[in-house]
Amino acid sequence: MILLRLFWEFFKTGLFSVGGGLATLPFIYSMADKTGWFTHQQIADMIAVAESTPGPIGINMATYVGFTTAGVAGSLIATLGIITPDIVVILIIARFLQKFRDSRAVQDVFYGLRPASTALIAAAGWGVVKISLLDLSAGVLAAVFQWKAIILAVVIWLLTNVVKQTKKLHPLVFIAISAVAGIVFSF
Amino acid sequence: MKKLWELFYAFAIVGVTTFGGGYAMLPALQREVVEKRKWATEEELMDWYAIGQCTPGVIAVNTATFAGEKQAGTAGGIAATLGVVFPSLVIITIIAAFIQGFADIPAVQHAFAGIRACVCVLILNAVVKLWKKSVIDYKCFAVFAVVFVGSVFLHLSPVVYVIAAGLAGFLLKRLEVKA
Numbered sequence: 001m002i003l004l005r006l007f008w009e010f011f012k013t014g015l016f017s018v019g020g021g022l023a024t025l026p027f028i029y030s031m032a033d034k035t036g037w038f039t040h041q042q043i044a045d046m047i048a049v050a051e052s053t054p055g056p057i058g059i060n061m062a063t064y065v066g067f068t069t070a071g072v073a074g075s076l077i078a079t080l081g082i083i084t085p086d087i088v089v090i091l092i093i094a095r096f097l098q099k100f101r102d103s104r105a106v107q108d109v110f111y112g113l114r115p116a117s118t119a120l121i122a123a124a125g126w127g128v129v130k131i132s133l134l135d136l137s138a139g140v141l142a143a144v145f146q147w148k149a150i151i152l153a154v155v156i157w158l159l160t161n162v163v164k165q166t167k168k169l170h171p172l173v174f175i176a177i178s179a180v181a182g183i184v185f186s187f
Numbered sequence: 188m189k190k191l192w193e194l195f196y197a198f199a200i201v202g203v204t205t206f207g208g209g210y211a212m213l214p215a216l217q218r219e220v221v222e223k224r225k226w227a228t229e230e231e232l233m234d235w236y237a238i239g240q241c242t243p244g245v246i247a248v249n250t251a252t253f254a255g256e257k258q259a260g261t262a263g264g265i266a267a268t269l270g271v272v273f274p275s276l277v278i279i280t281i282i283a284a285f286i287q288g289f290a291d292i293p294a295v296q297h298a299f300a301g302i303r304a305c306v307c308v309l310i311l312n313a314v315v316k317l318w319k320k321s322v323i324d325y326k327c328f329a330v331f332a333v334v335f336v337g338s339v340f341l342h343l344s345p346v347v348y349v350i351a352a353g354l355a356g357f358l359l360k361r362l363e364v365k366a
Contacts, residue, residue, distance in 0.1 A: 001243065012346060014243065014244045014245070015243050015244070016243060016345065016346045016349045016350075017243060017244065017245075017345075017349075018242070018243050018349065022310060022313050024245075025310075026338065026345040027292050027345050029346055030342070030344050033342060041303075044299075044302075044306055045286075045299050045302070045303070046302040047306045047309075047310075048302040048303070048305070048306050049279070049282055049283070049286070050279070051306070051309060053275075053278050053282060054202065054203045054204065054205060054274055054275070054278060055202050055203070055205065055247075055271075055272070055274050055275030055278065055279070056202070056205065056212070056245050056246070056247035056248065056271065056272070056275065058244075058245035058246075058247075058248075059202075059245055059247070059248070059275040059276075059324030060275050060279050062197020063203045063275050063276050063279035063280060063283075064279050064282075064283050067279065067280050067283040068283060068286065068287075072280055075276060075279065075280045075283070075329060076276065077220065078259045079272055079275070079276055082244070082245065082248075083244070083245070083248050083272060085243060085244060086242075086243065086245060086248045086249055086252060086268070087248070087252050087265060087268055088243055088263060089243060089244065089249075090214065090238075090239075090242065090244075090248075090249050090252035090253055090256070090264065090333075091252060091256055091261055091264050093238065094252070094253055094256045094257070097234070097238070100238070101234070101237075101238065104360075105357065106362070107360075108321075108355050108356050108357045108359075108360035109353040109357050110241045110353075110356065111327070111352070111356040111359070111360055112327075112330055112353055112356015112357065112359060113241075113349065113352050113353045113356060114241075114258070114317075114320065114321035114327070114356040115321045115322050115327040115328070115330040115331040115334070115352070115353075116330055116331070116334045116348050116349060116352030116353075117303055117317070117321065117352075118314060118317040118318055118321045118322065118331060118346075119312055119331040119332070119333075119334035119335035119351070120311075120329070120334060120335075120336055120337065120338055120348060120349075121310065121313065121317065122314045122331075123334075123335050123338040123339050124310070125307065125310035125311060125314060126339055128303065128306055128307050128310060129301065129307050131308055132300070132303035132304050132306070133304060133307060138272075149301070149303070149304040150304070152301060152304040153304045153305070153307050153308050154307070156304070156308040157308045157311070157312075158304050160308060160309075160312055165260065170253070171309055174305050174308070174309070175302055175305050175306075175309075177300075177305070178301040178302045178304060178305035179298040179301050179302050180298075180301070181301045182297045182298045182299065182300045182302065182304075183294050183297045183298050183301070185301075186293075186297050187297050187300035187301050187304075
């Protein structure tokens with residue numbers, strides 16, 4: 001039964017997430033809230049693994065969530081769930097490719113969809129901030145800020161946006177640096 | 188049948204040589220699909236890519252379905268898609284199984300606490316990149332603001348926002364034409 005539910009949840013994710021990669025994130029968060037299959041903290045760890053292993057991020061996330069929820073069968077079912085709507089939609093579009101691309105209505109819909117997709121990902125990002133850089137369960141205001149993690153985040157931001165020599169490096173490199181920092185400074 | 192296997196194999200290579208998905212996939216696709224096998228031209232690939240980005244679902248899967256469909260119809264589309272997801276299935280399942288056994292070790296927990304801080308920045312970077320392409324005027328900003336505030340404070344399914352935003356885009360553009 002859980003497999004059926006898993007398929008359905010990822011079918012919806014595949015059908016409604018636009019923009020690839022992290023666009024699946026808001027759906028996975030909402031899945032965690034609704035089903036209790038996994039925690040927000042686990043999602044953050046899954047993102048790290050999905051970003052630092054080969055393969056499309058959306059598929060990696062589906063496989064990971066599926067495995068966490070229901071083992072090997074779960075990874076298979078979740079992945080099948082997320083690719084099924086994709087395959088159907090694209091097979092249909094491939095039949096009349098040109099018409100689809102030139103359609104005003106389609107372009108107009110996407111004019112509204114794109115900023116919404118960005119906002120959903122940003123909101124999911126806020127979800128990760130809440131569990132990694134802040135500790136909202138802390139009673140005192142000073143204890144809310146996880147300073148070590150915040151400093152690390154600032155360093156990583158500088159390395160990925162400002163420092164010319166490191167800007168273009170693969171995300172895997174920054175994930176590895178952060179893992180080492182986490183162990184050395186015992187986060 | 189040979190063609191289907193070839194599609195599966197070529198896209199499995201694309202899957203296993205791509206880290207991070209999205210744009211990271213383009214070089215691997217160019218190498219396998221355009222240069223090595225001549226299944227598509229550079230322009231076709233770009234078109235598939237562009238459509239993949241604005242249709243639902245994972246971009247890599249969308250592109251694979253397009254390429255496979257062109258080579259061998261519906262079965263080809265399915266074979267290519269299964270190919271591109273196959274490495275993920277194997278690799279992630281192994282890693283997930285492995286991590287579950289090690290999650291209680293303090294060093295592993297510290298490492299992941301560090302990694303989570305990094306993930307915040309990676310998401311921020313992705314959002315900034317998307318922002319530049321998607322929030323192009325004040326109406327787009329309004330859509331962004333409503334969806335962001337809504338999804339931080341209300342616990343609605345993302346599906347609701349996606350449908351509402353698509354509708355809003357359609358209506359906003361219609362009003363623009365009339366004005």
